[in-house]
Every structure is written in C-alpha cells, then in structure tokens.
Amino acid sequence: xxxxxETVHTESGLSxxxxxxxxxxLYLMVLIPALAILGLIGAWQKxxxxxxxQSALVMEAVFELALAGFAFYAxxxxxxxxxxxxxxxxxxxxxxxxxxxxxxxxVVLASLGQRSDVAFGNMxxxxxxxxxVREVLLSxxxxxxxxxxxxxxxxxxxxx
Numbered sequence: 001x002x003x004x005x006e007t008v009h010t011e012s013g014l015s016x017x018x019x020x021x022x023x024x025x026l027y028l029m030v031l032i033p034a035l036a037i038l039g040l041i042g043a044w045q046k047x048x049x050x051x052x053x054q055s056a057l058v059m060e061a062v063f064e065l066a067l068a069g070f071a072f073y074a075x076x077x078x079x080x081x082x083x084x085x086x087x088x089x090x091x092x093x094x095x096x097x098x099x100x101x102x103x104x105x106x107v108v109l110a111s112l113g114q115r116s117d118v119a120f121g122n123m124x125x126x127x128x129x130x131x132x133v134r135e136v137l138l139s140x141x142x143x144x145x146x147x148x149x150x151x152x153x154x155x156x157x158x159x160x
Contacts, residue, residue, distance in 0.1 A: 014154040017079055021151050024142060028075025028089070036068030067096070078156075086156040090146050093139040100135030107132060 017025060043057040074092040077085035107129045146152055 014151045016151075016155060017081070019151060020145060020149070021078065021155065024089070024145065025075045025079040027142075028071045028092070029079065032071035032075075033068040036064045039064050067099075070095070081155065083156075086146055086152055090143060093143045093146070096135050097139035097143070100132045100139060103128065103132035104136065 040061045043061040070092055074085070074089040077088050
C-alpha cells in the first residue's frame with residue numbers, strides 16, 4: 001500500500017522531466033551557456049577597441065562562463081533526476097537573484113553619482129538596468145516554479 005501514492009503520481013503524468021520542467025532544463029543547459037558564449041565573443045570583440053576596459057571585460061566573461069557552468073550543472077542534475085537536483089537549481093537561481101539585485105543597486109548608485117555625465121548615466125541605466133531586472137524576474141519565476149510545482153515535488157521528492 002505504501003507504493004500507491006507513487007503510482008498515483010506516475011499515472012497522473014506528474015513524474016518525469018516533461019512540460020515546464022523540460023523547458024527549465026533546456027533553459028539551464030542550452031540557453032544560459034549559449035548566451036554566455038555569445039557574451040564572451042562580444043567581450044573579445046570589444047576588448048581591443050578599449051584597452052582600459054580589457055581586464056574588466058575578461059573578468060566579466062570568466063565570471064559569466066562560471067555561472068553558465070553552474071547553470072549547465074543544475075540543468076543536467078535536473079534532467080538526470082539526481083538527488084537534490086531541485087535544491088541545486090534553487091541555489092543557482094538564488095545566486096542569480098542576488099547578483100541581479102546587486103546589479104540594480106549598482107545601477108542606482110552609479111546613476112546618483114554620475115548626474116554630471118548624462119551620457120554615461122543613460123548608457124549605464126539602459127542595458128545594465130534591463131539585464132538586472134530580467135535576471136531578478138526570471139530567477140523569481142523559476143524559484144516559484146521549483147517551490148510550487150507538483151511535477152517537481154513528484155519527480156524530486158524531499159528526503160526528510
């Protein structure tokens with residue numbers, strides 16, 4: 001009789017990597033690394049034109065690749081149905097959420113400090129603010145999904 005709840009989940013189609021869970025795995029394993037690689041290519045193209053920013057661009061690219069590796073690992077663990085995979089994905093999204101909030105804070109502080117240079121402030125606020133807001137919203141969305149989804153609960157039962 002103890003196997004009955006498991007059969008209910010399997011029969012109802014809630015178990016396994018399908019639906020939004022599959023979208024999440026693809027997002028983590030394909031889209032995030034692809035965007036990081038494109039960012040790396042962009043950084044290498046910008047680096048020769050502005051030597052003063054070369055080291056900052058290289059550091060940013062390395063950091064983005066490390067986060068992309070973390071995303072790929074989280075997605076792979078989810079896809080392979082590994083123990084604690086949902087927790088690993090949550091840690092990834094909490095990390096991205098934290099970085100996004102820090103990025104928003106930096107944009108706000110930089111825009112307050114650079115009131116005299118309007119062009120710099122506009123350049124900084126536009127893409128940087130958009131990227132930070134996008135990271136925060138996507139992280140929150142996936143964190144809510146990982147916490148509330150019946151499929152996630154059925155596929156990765158908590159070991160209490």
